Amino acid sequence: MTTRHDGALLPEAIVYEGEFVDDEEPRTETGPGDAPRADRPRSQAARRVAQAAATVARILAGHTLPGLRHAWTLTVHWAGVRYMTRDEIRRRIVHRQLEHHTERRDEARTARDTTLKQINKLVNKAADEGLTDPQKKRLRDLGAEADRRRNGLTVLNAMPFNANQPTTDQIDRWRATRGAVRFTFIVVPTLGTLAAVTIAAPVTALVTGPALLGAGWWLTRHPVPLVARPVPADLLIPELDAPADYSLEEPRPAQADAAAPSGGKAPAADEATPGESAASGDGQAQPDETPVRSLREATSSDQAAGVLAEAIRAEGGDLAEVVKTTQEVWGWSFYVQFNTGTPDELNKEDTYKALITRLRLRRNGLLIEGDPDAGDGAFVRALLRNPFSPEVVGPRPYRAPLSASIVDAADFGVAMDGDPLVFSLAGLMLLMVADSGGGKSGVMLAMAEAATACQDAVVFNLDPVGTGVGGLGPAITLSACMDEKKITAVLQFLLALCSARARQRARYGWGNKWRVSADHPAICVFVDEWPQLSDANKALLIRLLLLCRKEAIWFYGGSQFGTKDFLGQAIGPKLSARLLGACRRVDVTELLGGGAIAEGYRADLIQAATHTQANDAGQIYAQGLPGMPNRPIRYQVREVSDEYAAKVGAERFAAGLPDLTHTLTEAALLQQYLDLVQLCQADTAPQPVPAILAVLREAFRAEGDPEALTVAQLLDHLRSDDPARWGKWDAREDRLAMVGRNLSKSLKDAAVELSSTRLRDLPGEPTGFKLADVIKAVEAFA
Numbered sequence: 001m002t003t004r005h006d007g008a009l010l011p012e013a014i015v016y017e018g019e020f021v022d023d024e025e026p027r028t029e030t031g032p033g034d035a036p037r038a039d040r041p042r043s044q045a046a047r048r049v050a051q052a053a054a055t056v057a058r059i060l061a062g063h064t065l066p067g068l069r070h071a072w073t074l075t076v077h078w079a080g081v082r083y084m085t086r087d088e089i090r091r092r093i094v095h096r097q098l099e100h101h102t103e104r105r106d107e108a109r110t111a112r113d114t115t116l117k118q119i120n121k122l123v124n125k126a127a128d129e130g131l132t133d134p135q136k137k138r139l140r141d142l143g144a145e146a147d148r149r150r151n152g153l154t155v156l157n158a159m160p161f162n163a164n165q166p167t168t169d170q171i172d173r174w175r176a177t178r179g180a181v182r183f184t185f186i187v188v189p190t191l192g193t194l195a196a197v198t199i200a201a202p203v204t205a206l207v208t209g210p211a212l213l214g215a216g217w218w219l220t221r222h223p224v225p226l227v228a229r230p231v232p233a234d235l236l237i238p239e240l241d242a243p244a245d246y247s248l249e250e251p252r253p254a255q256a257d258a259a260a261p262s263g264g265k266a267p268a269a270d271e272a273t274p275g276e277s278a279a280s281g282d283g284q285a286q287p288d289e290t291p292v293r294s295l296r297e298a299t300s301s302d303q304a305a306g307v308l309a310e311a312i313r314a315e316g317g318d319l320a321e322v323v324k325t326t327q328e329v330w331g332w333s334f335y336v337q338f339n340t341g342t343p344d345e346l347n348k349e350d351t352y353k354a355l356i357t358r359l360r361l362r363r364n365g366l367l368i369e370g371d372p373d374a375g376d377g378a379f380v381r382a383l384l385r386n387p388f389s390p391e392v393v394g395p396r397p398y399r400a401p402l403s404a405s406i407v408d409a410a411d412f413g414v415a416m417d418g419d420p421l422v423f424s425l426a427g428l429m430l431l432m433v434a435d436s437g438g439g440k441s442g443v444m445l446a447m448a449e450a451a452t453a454c455q456d457a458v459v460f461n462l463d464p465v466g467t468g469v470g471g472l473g474p475a476i477t478l479s480a481c482m483d484e485k486k487i488t489a490v491l492q493f494l495l496a497l498c499s500a501r502a503r504q505r506a507r508y509g510w511g512n513k514w515r516v517s518a519d520h521p522a523i524c525v526f527v528d529e530w531p532q533l534s535d536a537n538k539a540l541l542i543r544l545l546l547l548c549r550k551e552a553i554w555f556y557g558g559s560q561f562g563t564k565d566f567l568g569q570a571i572g573p574k575l576s577a578r579l580l581g582a583c584r585r586v587d588v589t590e591l592l593g594g595g596a597i598a599e600g601y602r603a604d605l606i607q608a609a610t611h612t613q614a615n616d617a618g619q620i621y622a623q624g625l626p627g628m629p630n631r632p633i634r635y636q637v638r639e640v641s642d643e644y645a646a647k648v649g650a651e652r653f654a655a656g657l658p659d660l661t662h663t664l665t666e667a668a669l670l671q672q673y674l675d676l677v678q679l680c681q682a683d684t685a686p687q688p689v690p691a692i693l694a695v696l697r698e699a700f701r702a703e704g705d706p707e708a709l710t711v712a713q714l715l716d717h718l719r720s721d722d723p724a725r726w727g728k729w730d731a732r733e734d735r736l737a738m739v740g741r742n743l744s745k746s747l748k749d750a751a752v753e754l755s756s757t758r759l760r761d762l763p764g765e766p767t768g769f770k771l772a773d774v775i776k777a778v779e780a781f782a
Contacts, residue, residue, distance in 0.1 A: 064216030066216075066219075066220045067220035070223055070224070073226065078182075079182040080182075081175045081178045081182070082175075084229070085229075086171050086248050086249075087242075088231045089171045090171055092174075093166045094166075097164060098161060105153070108156050111149050115145050115149055118142055119139065119143065122135060122142065132701075158611070158613055165246050238362055295331065295361065295382050298332070304332045304334075305322040305334065308334055311355055314358060316351075317338065320336075322335075328387075329387075330385050330416075331384035332382045334379070335371075335377060336377065337376050342375070343370050344599060347368050362383065364616075365384070366380070367383070368600050369632045392636075393414050396639075396644070399449070400453065403453055404453050406424070406456055409424045410423070410425065412450070414636055421622075422628070425457075425524060427554065427626070428626075429576050430576070430578070430624075431557045431571075431577070432558045432620075433559050433587050438608045439619070439637065440559075441466075443579065445469050446639075448461075449648065452476070452648075452652050452657075453652065455518050456518050456522060456658060457522040457658065458524070458657065459472070459526065460478045460524070460525040461478070461481065462479075462491075463482065464529055464532040465529050468481055472645045472646075472648070473646055473653070474649055475657065480680050486679060489679055491540040491541060492540065493672060494548070495543065495544060495547075497553065498551045501553070505550070505551070516552050519662045521659075523552065524556065525554065525555045526555075526558075528558040530557045531566040538568035542568060542569050542571050562580075562583065562586075562587035563586060570590075573590070573591055573592075576624050578591045578622070579621070580592070580601070580603035581618070582603065582616060583603050600632030601621045603620075619634055619636050619637075620637060660673065692743075692750055693754065693774070693777055693778060696769065699718075702717065705771055708757075708759050708769065710768040711736050711768055718739070718743070740767050755773075756769055757770060
C-alpha cells in the first residue's frame with residue numbers, strides 16, 4: 001500500500017509497505033523468500049494446551065501446595081515431639097522413676113513368695129516323710145532368708161516415693177533426643193523408601209501422586225492445629241504431681257500463621273489463644289471460670305461438681321446432675337442422679353479405676369454408695385486426705401467397772417459422715433474378716449473392752465495360735481489359747497451349758513430367749529483366728545453359732561478369710577452381724593452377696609497396716625449391727641491399746657467380775673466348770689522330746705521308716721549316738737538282751753510310754769519297736 005501526503009510543509013512522499021493477514025483464511029501463496037507455513041495450526045494448538053495445563057497446574061498448586069507444606073510441618077511437629085507439653089514430659093520422666101520404685105517392691109515380694117513356697121514344700125515333706133540333716137539345714141536357711149526378705153519388703157513398702165524432678169534443660173534434652181530418634185529411624189527411612197520405589201517403578205507415581213495431591217487438597221481446606229495436647233489420663237495420678245515449690249515454664253506458642261497453611265485464619269490480636277486464660281476488663285482473672293482438671297485443684301463447689309460430672313460422662317455415665325456438693329475436712333462429698341443406667345456401674349473395676357485417674361485421687365480414694373431410697377441416686381465421696389483424723393474420731397470413752405449392761409449400746413467409733421458407730425453386743429453372732437494388719441484383733445479387743453465393763457456379762461477368750469483379747473488380762477473370765485485340747489474342752493462345756501439353759505428357760509417360763517441379769521449373766525465368747533482351729537473344733541463352733549443365741553451365749557469370731565474353705569462351712573452369710581476390714585473381693589461377695597462391690601462395700605480397697613505404717617487399720621464396713629443402718633459407708637473403730645487394756649482390766653478385776661456360780665449351780669454344771677477352769681489355768685506347754693526317744697525316731701527315719709526295727713538294728717544307731725554307753729556289751733553273747741533291758745530302763749526314766757514288742761512276723765521273733773508306737777510317743781510331747 002502506498003500513501004502520498006501533499007502539502008507545503010511536508011517532505012517528499014514516504015512509502016510504507018505492509019500486508020494484512022487473516023488468520024481464519026490463511027494465504028496459500030508464498031513469496032520468494034518465505035518458509036512453508038503448513039505446521040502453524042499444530043503449534044498454535046500446542047500453545048493453547050500448554051496455557052491450559054499451566055492454568056490447571058497453578059490452580060492445583062494453589063490448592064495443594066499449602067496443604068503439603070502443612071503436612072511437612074505436621075510431620076516435624078510430631079517427630080520433634082512438639083505436641084507434648086513440658087509438664088507431660090516431666091510426668092513421663094517421673095513415671096519411669098515410679099515404675100522402677102514399684103518394680104523393686106514387686107521383685108522383693110516375688111522373692112519372698114518364692115522363699116515361702118520352698119519352706120511350705122519342705123514343711124509338707126517333713127510332715128509326710130521327715131527330713132534329712134541337709135534338708136533340715138536347708139529349712140533353717142530358708143527361714144532366715146524368708147525373714148530377711150520379709151523385713152526388706154517391709155522397709156520397701158514403708159519407703160515413700162520421692163521423685164527426682166527434672167530441670168527444664170533435662171526436659172528439652174529429652175524432647176530433642178526423642179525427636180532425633182524419630183527423624184533418623186522413621187521419617188528419613190520412610191521418605192527414602194518412597195523415593196526409591198518411585199524411581200525403581202515409575203508406575204507407582206500413578207498411585208502416590210493422586211494420593212499426595214488429595215492429601216494436600218484436604219489439608220489445605222482442613223488444617224490440623226499444631227498445638228500441645230492435654231496430658232494423657234494415665235499420667236494424671238497423684239504420684240506424678242509436681243511439688244508445691246516446683247515451677248515449670250511452658251514455651252510460648254508459635255504464631256498461628258507459621259503453623260497454618262496459606263489462607264488459614266489466624267487469631268486476631270485481641271483474641272485469646274489456646275492456653276491463655278481470659279481476663280476481665282480490669283485485668284483481674286476470674287477464678288470461678290478457670291477450668292480445673294482435678295478435685296485437688298477445685299476451690300469451689302461449682303468447680304468440684306464440674307470435674308466430677310465431666311469424669312462420669314467421659315466414662316459413659318448418663319449423669320443427670322450433681323445435685324449437692326459439700327466440701328469436707330477430708331475432701332468432697334456429692335449426691336448425684338442419673339437419667340438412665342444405675343449408679344452401681346461406677347463401682348465396676350474398669351470404670352472405678354478410670355474415675356480415680358480422671359479425678360486424680362489416691363488408689364482407694366473414691367467411695368460410691370447407692371442411695372437406698374432412690375434407685376437413680378448415689379453418694380460419692382472423694383478422699384483427698386485421711387477421713388479419720390484424731391479430731392474426727394474423738395477420744396476413747398472411759399467405762400467404769402460394772403457400770404453398763406450388755407444390752408446397752410456402746411460407742412465404738414465414727415462413720416465417715418460423722419455419725420457415731422453405736423451398737424449393742426447383745427444377741428450378736430458376729431464375724432470380723434480382715435487381713436493381717438487390717439485391725440481385726442484391735443476391733444475384737446475394743447468389743448471385749450466394752451463387754452468387760454458390764455455387770456451382766458462375762459468374757460471367754462479362745463485363740464488357737466495367739467492370745468486373742470488377752471490384753472485385758474484378769475478381766476477375762478476364762479482363756480484357752482494356743483492349745484486345741486483346752487479349746488475343745490471349752491466348746492464342749494458351752495454346748496452342754498446351752499442345752500442346760502434351754503431347759504432352765506423353759507422351766508422358768510422366760511419365753512424364747514434367756515433373760516440376762518447379774519445372777520444369770522450372758523457369756524461373750526471371742527474366737528480369734530477361726531481358720532486355725534482344728535476341723536473338729538470348727539464343727540463344734542459352727543454348731544454353737546446355730547444353737548446358742550437364745551441362751552445368751554454369744555460368739556464374736558475373727559478370721560483373715562471369709563470363705564467356707566477356711567471357716568469349715570458357708571456359715572458367714574447366716575450370721576447376724578458381719579464386719580469387714582481390709583480383705584479380698586471374694587470375702588466381700590461371700591459374706592455380703594454378689595452385688596456388694598457394686599453397692600459400694602469396697603473393703604477390698606482398705607489398706608492393711610505394715611510394721612511402720614498404720615494405713616487404714618481399724619476401718620471397717622458393717623452389716624447387721626443393731627441400731628445401725630445397713631449402708632456401704634466406712635467406719636473407724638477407736639483403738640484400744642494394750643497398755644490401756646491392761647490398765648482397765650486390772651481395775652475391773654479389782655472391782656470384781658460377774659459371778660457364774662449361781663447360774664451354773666442351777667444348771668448342775670458348776671463342778672464341770674471348776675474342772676474346766678483348772679484345766680485352762682494349767683501349764684500345758686509342750687515338753688521337749690527326750691533324747692533317747694529322739695534317737696529312736698531318727699533311727700527309723702534313717703532306715704526309711706519301716707513298720708518295725710529290731711533291737712539289733714537299733715543298736716547301730718544307738719552306738720553311733722553314744723559309743724561309750726551302748727558299745728560296752730559288744731564282747732558279750734547276751735549283748736542284745738543287755739541293750740534291750742537298758743533301752744527300756746532309759747525310756748522309763750525319761751517318762752516315755754513306749755515298750756518293746758515281739759516281732760512275730762520276722763524269723764526268730766526278735767524283740768523290737770514298732771514305728772506307730774514311736775510316733776505316738778513323740779506326739780505325746782507335742
